[in-house]
Amino acid sequence: MNPTDIPAYMAHVGVAARAAATTMAAAGTAAKNNALRALARRLREAGADLADHNELDLAAARAAGLAAPLVDRLKLTPAVIATVAEGCEQLAAMPDPVGEITNVKRRPTGISVGQMRVPLGVFGMVYESRPNVTIEAASLAIKSGNAAILRGGSEALHSNLALWRLVQAALVEAGLPADAVQLVETTDRAAVGRLIAMPEYVDVIIPRGGKGLIERISAEARVPVIKHLDGNCHVYVDAEVDIDQALVVTDNAKTQKYSPCNAAESLLVHQAQAAAFLPRIGAIFAAKGVEMRVCPASKAIMVAVPGAQLVDATEADWAEEYLAPVISIKLVDSLDAAIAHINRFGSHHTDAILTTNHPNAMRFLREVDSASVMVNASTRFADGFEYGLGAEIGISTDKFHARGPVGLEGLTSMKWVVLGQGEVRG
Amino acid sequence: MNPTDIPAYMAHVGVAARAAATTMAAAGTAAKNNALRALARRLREAGADLADHNELDLAAARAAGLAAPLVDRLKLTPAVIATVAEGCEQLAAMPDPVGEITNVKRRPTGISVGQMRVPLGVFGMVYESRPNVTIEAASLAIKSGNAAILRGGSEALHSNLALWRLVQAALVEAGLPADAVQLVETTDRAAVGRLIAMPEYVDVIIPRGGKGLIERISAEARVPVIKHLDGNCHVYVDAEVDIDQALVVTDNAKTQKYSPCNAAESLLVHQAQAAAFLPRIGAIFAAKGVEMRVCPASKAIMVAVPGAQLVDATEADWAEEYLAPVISIKLVDSLDAAIAHINRFGSHHTDAILTTNHPNAMRFLREVDSASVMVNASTRFADGFEYGLGAEIGISTDKFHARGPVGLEGLTSMKWVVLGQGEVRG
Structure with a gap:
């Protein structure tokens, strides 16, 4: 299919995905696991070929003057290949979620009612740079019995195409439809616009990348989107706490x-522990070159810390995701104030309480409105593998x-x- | 608050709902159950007052020339009141879903990871005519720890306002925020437009009513919508079947x-059972005045049924939700054909196989892509109470x-x- 007529091309991809999804939903566990193990084997065998295709992307990136860290993210090193191959084998070893029937209960009428886990159907994945995401998404699609339409970054197109050929070969080897995983073969941005607006072919969109990409997709998508925009994660040091543990x-x-995204960006400290905790954590941050954006009360305590980089926090700091050696620090006078601050300024991603007080731990777990709450x-x-x-x-x-984590x-x-x-x- | 300035009014409602949602999420089970039991008591005590307010709506409906069945749906009879009051008490007796922690597993790192059930936050409900939905939605909001913003039909406004006052009194009696359940006090349609486009205040919209209402809300909503558009439900009579049971x-x-919506609209019959099954079900339908939209093969068998109202089916019949004494009937030559037909023409609502063959039953359960699949x-x-x-x-x-069923x-x-x-x- 010619990918220059974008609407026709994407409709073709959508029809093929929907057909493959039906087959994948009914596929046996053994076939899916065979495909995953075949993919792992093919990844390990493909070393030189993958390296050649990856080098095309790397050369183009260097020629375009991409910064070294961005070029690094494109690299399919032997270590990266080994990791994704191992990931496929780990998925093959996990229980099949599809077909699981739970909570079957007999009703007074005589019928038994339960629930069966089934694939969503077709997911579209839009991601930037790192080509190993191609294999992660493909392997999760295979095991979960979904079909996937992948749209990677243009800077990784040669690498992604090479990886995708391995995925298709592994699917066919296991007797599964090659179209269960499709890669959008054009870097035309109009293809993304179509992908996120085809509810007849795509059940959900998963964007991974910068905030700009995710905001754009969320605003324009006509199907559900699984996403996070920010990871403004908090650590709250409670009034009753093991200080040594809290420091670590x-x-x-x-x-x-x-x-x-799960790195802490904001530290809340109960004032009862401020004098004991702040100078010591301040010294650790100072030694590591972490800039501290501080409220007046914490500043008053931290000014004595040698080498501390203190900056007066503004209201904007409480909502900021730095992704850098910077942290905002605020004293609070109660657990209630900590919970209210997190629910107001946080991003509902991951927040932790450090405490020895059981009722406070339980209240934090219940009342902080975030995807992950920790004691x-x-x-x-906060990561799928760790969970x-x-x-x-x-x-x-x-x-x-x-x-x-999904x-x-x-x-x-x-x-x-x-x-x-x-x-x-x- | 003056409900004539719609944007300001709805923002006011939204802010109040968000605040109440925080309190409701942390509310104790006893308080929520007390509110439900208080609501049941107040409903039973309010007989005459409710009847007066309901009569205002009924008189207006009759004056406007509404058809008798539509007027009937508006009626808050003692039987309707008794049913919703009992529903509140049944919810009070059920386990509290909020705070339940499941699947806690120890990880190799030492942390324990599990999941806690929490309220969604604020739901908006848009519904037509039947005022008892006001109490059903309010009682589910209370028990699930959510806040609700209810927008009923204009023809039921007086009844809904009277019911809502009972809900608020019950909430206050139990020490819970009155704003946990709010009713939009204007019949201006612009209020619905705002309600479905306030992601900052509303987490999900649940429309209940005609297809037109639901399509409009789905198209315009800026938050997730829980809905069904059609209930084109199928019964498939398999090649191996207990005919007497299948008839019943x-x-x-x-x-x-x-x-x-869970009534059957389409009957598929395996051709191996056509001669045995079709004349007998045809006679039952003929006796009850059910019109049959038939494929040529089933017509050939059914023409001999005395009194059968047979109409040649068109392709449109396979996708139709009649909600009337009409059914489409088609012969199929295999289970595969039945599943493919249902997945193509059905509405993913509820579909049943009648069979004595175990592998066929299991394949139907796995492969029919509907919210409820039955053997x-x-x-x-297919109904929340029955489930x-x-x-x-x-x-x-x-x-x-x-x-x-949600x-x-x-x-x-x-x-x-x-x-x-x-x-x-x-």
């Missing part, structure tokens, strides 16, 4: 990596359907099954 | 009531979030909880 967890949540653990754990989902297709900060279950829904023996309604 | 179930699915039971069972949900706020034929669980979502002892990410 706060440090990890902020500094273990600065760029992930005495680093926000950095035991095997892999994640994205993270949702919406409340509808799936919240937080794995196989988030790509399915539950239908009702009724098992009768000839019952009728009276 | 098919008859019930079609004729027990014609107007509900040897009448499609009329044991206590009550239903609506029925969804979408795949995202909730499918089929009760308390459909008004909630699951957030992740992480319980640690100071763990950090390595």
Whole structure:
């Protein structure tokens, strides 16, 4: 199919995806697992060929003057290939979510009513740069019994095409339809506009990339979107707390990596612990070059910390996702104030309380309106692999359907099954 | 607040709903149950007052020349009041879905990861005519810990206002915020336009009414919508079947009531059973005055049925929701053909197979892409009360979030909880 006539091309892709979705929904677990293992094998065998195609993207990126970190994200190193191949095998080893029947209960009428987990159908995935996402999305589509339409970044097109050929070969090897995973073969942006506006062919869109991309897709999509825009994650140090533990967890949540969406961006400290906690965490941040955007009360305590980079916080800081060695710090006078602050300024992504007080821990869990709420653990754990989902297709900060890391279950829904023996309604 | 400045009025309603939602999400089970029982008591005590307000709507409806069945749907008879009051008490007796923590698993890192059920937040409900929906929606909002903004039909405004006053009094009596349930106090249609386009205040919209209303809301809403447009439900009589049982179930699915969305609209019969089954079901339908829109093969068998009203089916009949004493009938030569027909022409609402063959029953359950799939039971069972949900706020034929009858669980979502002892990410 000629991808220059975008509407016709995307409709063709949509029809093929819908047909493949029907076959995938009924596919056996063994076939799906065989496809995943074949994909892992083919990824490992394809070393030189993949490297050649990847080099085309890398050369173009360097020629275009892309910054070194962006070029790095494009690289399909042997380590990256090994990781995605292992990911396919891990998915093959997981239980099949499709067809699971739960909560079957006998009703007074005699019928038994339960729920069966089934694939959503077709998901569209729009992502930037890193080509390994192609394999992550393809493998999750296969295991969850969905069909996928993938649209990667133009800068990774050669790499994505090479990876996609491996996916299709693995599907065919396992007796599954090659169209279960399709890659949009044009870099024309109009193709994205079509992909997100074909409710007859696509059931849900999952964007992964910069905030601009996600905002644009959310505004224009005519199907549901699984997404998160911001990860403004909080750590709250409660009035009753193990200070040594709180230092370790706060440090990890902020500094273990600065760029992930689950890194902490804001630190709230109960005033009862301010004098004990702030100078010590301030010294840790100062040593690591983390800039602190502080409220007046925390500033008054932290000015004595040698080398601390203190900046007066503005209201905008409470809502900011820095993704950098910067953290906002605020004293609060109660758990209520902490919860209210998080629910007002947070992004409903991941927030943690550090406390030894059980009722406070339980209130925080119940009342903070975020996809992940944590007690005495680093926000950095908010991740599909860490949660035991095997892999994640994205993270949702919406409340509808799936919240937080979205794995196989988030790509399915539950239908009702009724098992009768000839019952009728009276 | 003056409801003539619609944007300002609806924003005021939205702000109040958001504030009430926070309180409701943290409300105790006892308080919510007390409000439901108080509401039941107040409904029973309010007899004469309710009747007076209801009479205002009935008189206006008669004066406007509304058809008798439409006037009937407006009536708050003692029987209707008794039913909704009982519904409130049944909800009070059900387990509280909010706060339930499930699937907590220990991870190799030491953290425990599980999921907690929490309210969605604020739902907007747009409905027509029957005022008892006001109480059904209010009681589901209270038990599920959500806030609700209700917009009933203009023809029921006096009745709805009177019922709403009882709801608010019951909330206050139980120490809960009166704004947990708000009724839009204007019949200006612009209020609906605002309600469905305030994502900052409203998390989901649930429309109940005619197809026109639901299509308009789906097209214009800027938040998720829980809805079904059509109920084109199928009964498929398989090649191996208990004919006597199939006759009883098919008859019930079609004729027990014609107007509900879960009534059967289309009958598929495997050709191996056509000669045995069609004349007998044809005689039943003929006796009840049910018109049959038949394919050529079924017509050839049914022409001999005395009194049968046979009409040649057109392609449009396979997709039609009659809500009337009419049914389309088609012979198929295989289970595959039946499944393909249902997935192509159906509305993903409710479909049933009548069979004694186990593999066929299982394939039908897995492969028919509908919110409810049934074996040897009448499609009329597709209903929140029959499924044991206590009550239903609506029925969804979408795949995202909730499918089929939506009760308390459909008004909630699951957030992740992480319980640690100071763990950090390595």
